[in-house]
Amino acid sequence: MLRRAANFLFRHPRWALGLLLGPPLLWLGVVYLGSLAALLVQSFFHVDEFTGQVVRSFSFATYAQLFTPANLDIFRRTTLMAATVTIAAALLSFPLAYYMARYARGRVRSLLYLGVILPLWSSYIVRVYSWKLILAKEGILSWFFSAAGLGRVLDAVLAIPGIGGPSLSFSTLGRFLVFLYIWLPYMILPIQAALERVPKSLLEASADLGAPPGKTFRKVTLPLALPGVIAGSIFTFSLTLGDFIIPGTIGDSSLFIGQAVLRHQGTAGNVPLAAAMTVVPMLIMAAYLAWARRLGAFDAL
Amino acid sequence: MLSSARSKSGAGERAPLGLKLAALGAILFLHLPLLVVFLYAFTTDEATLSFPPPGLTLRWFSVAWERADLWQAFSLSLRVAAVSTAVAVVLGTLAALAVVRGRFAGREMVTLLVILPIALPGIVTGIALRSGLALTGLPFSFWTIVAGHGTFCIVTVYNNVAARLRRTGRSQIEASMDLGADTFQTFRRIVLPSLATALLAGGMLAFSLSFDEVIVTTFTAGQQRTLPIWILDQLTRPRDRPVTNVTALFVIAVTTLPILLAHRLSGGGGREER
Numbered sequence: 001m002l003r004r005a006a007n008f009l010f011r012h013p014r015w016a017l018g019l020l021l022g023p024p025l026l027w028l029g030v031v032y033l034g035s036l037a038a039l040l041v042q043s044f045f046h047v048d049e050f051t052g053q054v055v056r057s058f059s060f061a062t063y064a065q066l067f068t069p070a071n072l073d074i075f076r077r078t079t080l081m082a083a084t085v086t087i088a089a090a091l092l093s094f095p096l097a098y099y100m101a102r103y104a105r106g107r108v109r110s111l112l113y114l115g116v117i118l119p120l121w122s123s124y125i126v127r128v129y130s131w132k133l134i135l136a137k138e139g140i141l142s143w144f145f146s147a148a149g150l151g152r153v154l155d156a157v158l159a160i161p162g163i164g165g166p167s168l169s170f171s172t173l174g175r176f177l178v179f180l181y182i183w184l185p186y187m188i189l190p191i192q193a194a195l196e197r198v199p200k201s202l203l204e205a206s207a208d209l210g211a212p213p214g215k216t217f218r219k220v221t222l223p224l225a226l227p228g229v230i231a232g233s234i235f236t237f238s239l240t241l242g243d244f245i246i247p248g249t250i251g252d253s254s255l256f257i258g259q260a261v262l263r264h265q266g267t268a269g270n271v272p273l274a275a276a277m278t279v280v281p282m283l284i285m286a287a288y289l290a291w292a293r294r295l296g297a298f299d300a301l
Numbered sequence: 302m303l304s305s306a307r308s309k310s311g312a313g314e315r316a317p318l319g320l321k322l323a324a325l326g327a328i329l330f331l332h333l334p335l336l337v338v339f340l341y342a343f344t345t346d347e348a349t350l351s352f353p354p355p356g357l358t359l360r361w362f363s364v365a366w367e368r369a370d371l372w373q374a375f376s377l378s379l380r381v382a383a384v385s386t387a388v389a390v391v392l393g394t395l396a397a398l399a400v401v402r403g404r405f406a407g408r409e410m411v412t413l414l415v416i417l418p419i420a421l422p423g424i425v426t427g428i429a430l431r432s433g434l435a436l437t438g439l440p441f442s443f444w445t446i447v448a449g450h451g452t453f454c455i456v457t458v459y460n461n462v463a464a465r466l467r468r469t470g471r472s473q474i475e476a477s478m479d480l481g482a483d484t485f486q487t488f489r490r491i492v493l494p495s496l497a498t499a500l501l502a503g504g505m506l507a508f509s510l511s512f513d514e515v516i517v518t519t520f521t522a523g524q525q526r527t528l529p530i531w532i533l534d535q536l537t538r539p540r541d542r543p544v545t546n547v548t549a550l551f552v553i554a555v556t557t558l559p560i561l562l563a564h565r566l567s568g569g570g571g572r573e574e575r
Binding site (some may be wrong): 121128 | 309315320321323324337338349350351398407411423425428429436448478480513515518529533546548552553556557
């Protein structure tokens with residue numbers, strides 16, 4: 001019986017393929033794509049103002065609600081943070097990625113790689129929590145600043161409007177640091193991968209043709225690493241846009257997109273508005289991806 | 302000519318000091334915060350987060366041990382991670398076999414579909430699943446959590462298995478078939494053994510990913526509390542600081558060990574993980 005089935009599958013590769021693809025496609029198609037479709041459908045429903053009930057009919061009423069000044073403020077704030085975090089992550093990642101790709105060998109290389117993937121895969125919530133400890137008013141950073149005699153510097157930074165706050169834990173600066181910390185590995189790995197693919201012969205050619213190391217770096221290495229930076233930025237940007245744990249834990253009471261979504265679908269009970277709000281980061285990401293494609297980042301990937 | 306000689310030397314070349322320091326700085330930035338969690342698990346300070354700790358104690362470990370709510374959360378997380386990993390191993394392997402060995406249009410679409418749940422922000426996956434549940438009227442349960450976790454865990458197994466399949470040639474499979482083994486026998490005797498460590502590595506990553514996932518879980522768990530949700534509650538309404546510190550340390554251990562193991566299994570150079 002089993003033998004006959006095996007023979008049948010061998011002679012009919014289409015059936016074999018169907019059996020292989022069926023279960024994963026069924027799961028991802030029904031559970032995941034089905035849910036995404038449900039999300040989209042819900043965003044076109046709206047909540048009746050008087051009854052508070054969800055009205056299941058097609059309208060743009062919910063999308064119109066997105067354009068209140070408060071909501072636009074949320075989108076602007078979140079996007080600005082995502083952009084800042086992305087740029088900072090690229091700057092901070094590059095030296096490490098460059099070192100890993102060009103200089104690290106053997107054991108050091110393996111250790112560094114592990115040092116990057118460990119925080120990428122593990123303990124997201126604990127890593128956020130660790131910054132609650134670090135940034136607290138009586139925590140290690142404040143202690144460090146005052147021990148180094150720099151207490152005034154910290155106070156001055158915290159006094160800057162828009163960045164500061166009563167303590168690091170309740171400041172936008174603190175929020176930024178945690179975002180940077182959490183998403184950094186997602187930037188390091190693609191840059192490192194891109195740098196590893198830069199052929200040594202190109203660097204040698206550039207040097208042989210008389211370019212000093214700095215110029216070779218700017219004219220050869222950096223352009224070839226750019227696709228890696230873009231790939232990393234897609235992660236850091238998208239993950240920052242959609243996170244609600246970090247802004248809910250660190251920083252002032254100003255909302256990010258994720259928090260607003262959580263609030264609308266939870267306490268406010270306005271699932272359509274939550275759904276419509278989730279479409280916003282997806283649209284921002286789509287625009288971002290289109291921009292990245294125009295830069296030619298995908299050709300090189 | 303001098304500069305050309307220097308940059309030519311390649312592998313033997315020494316990194317500039319500034320580059321080394323910057324790289325070291327980034328690595329320290331990634332890891333020092335976890336040391337802080339380690340330290341705070343032993344502090345005698347109950348109410349605040351003061352540094353340096355006024356004293357060190359092992360007391361909180363035994364306090365945490367006695368907590369029934371922690372054990373419940375841990376058990377739920379463990380069961381969710383185990384079942385989600387099983388789902389991911391089966392579905393991820395099937396998808397990888399189809400994409401790498403099969404020939405059909407739309408292979409890139411399958412890859413994209415597998416990656417999408419982890420590439421899109423967690424909140425999209427989370428609220429999408431929530432909307433799906435709302436529309437179908439299904440109640441929250443253990444299985445709604447697994448539905449979410451299984452979805453975004455598939456990619457880890459898929460990546461590891463696909464990378465392994467690309468590296469191993471077809472010659473052994475062809476030899477097995479030529480010698481008269483059928484498709485299933487070949488799968489059991491040849492394909493599966495060659496995939497074993499890749500499956501284990503992918504499964505370990507899936508387990509870690511599921512065990513401390515919090516964003517998607519927020520939307521699919523209802524009133525149930527996984528261990529990360531328990532910690533999240535403590536972040537917003539801190540009641541048991543010392544116990545939270547111990548729990549945090551515990552979560553680091555539970556999620557780190559499988560990743561270390563996965564790293565070893567996939568050959569240390571780790572080209573398969575992502």
